Amino acid sequence: MAYFITYYNADVQVKIMGLPVTLQARYIGLTDRMMEHGPNLGLPHTDAFGGGLFELRLKGAEGIARVFFCTMVGQEIVMLHCFIKKTQKTPEKELKIAKQRMKELKK
Numbered sequence: 001m002a003y004f005i006t007y008y009n010a011d012v013q014v015k016i017m018g019l020p021v022t023l024q025a026r027y028i029g030l031t032d033r034m035m036e037h038g039p040n041l042g043l044p045h046t047d048a049f050g051g052g053l054f055e056l057r058l059k060g061a062e063g064i065a066r067v068f069f070c071t072m073v074g075q076e077i078v079m080l081h082c083f084i085k086k087t088q089k090t091p092e093k094e095l096k097i098a099k100q101r102m103k104e105l106k107k
Contacts, residue, residue: 003035003075008101016067016082022060027067030056031077039069039077049095053080053102066090068098070105078105 007013016027030045039054040046047055049068056067056079064085070078081098083091 003038003077005031005035005077005079008078008080008105012079012082016079019058019065019082019084020060020062022062023058023065026058026060027056027065030058034077039071049098051099051102052106053098055090066094068094068102070102072105078102080105 007016017024019027030041033041033045034056044057044059047057049055052070054069054071056069058065058067066083066085067079068081070080072078080101081094083094
C-alpha cells in the first residue's frame, strides 16, 4: 500500500528543498522509498525517537541534516522539522520544535 508525504507547513517544505544539493538528493531518494515501502526504512536511513516521532537521516558531501517526521492515519507521513546537524547529539531545541508540532497535529 502506497504512502504519501505531506508537510507541517510550507516553510518546512521550503527549508527541506533549500538543503544543499547532495542532502536534497538524498532526501528525495529516501522519501521515494518511504512512499513505496513505508516510513520505517531502518538505520542508517530512519530512526525512532519514541512517542511516534522519527527522524530521516541525511548525509551528503555538504554535511548532515535531519528531518523529523511522524505518521498519521491513512498512510500519511508528515514532515515536521528540518535542520542541518552540526554536533554529534541532536540539539534539544530542534527536538522540542518537532515534538511540539507533532503534538499539534495529533490533537
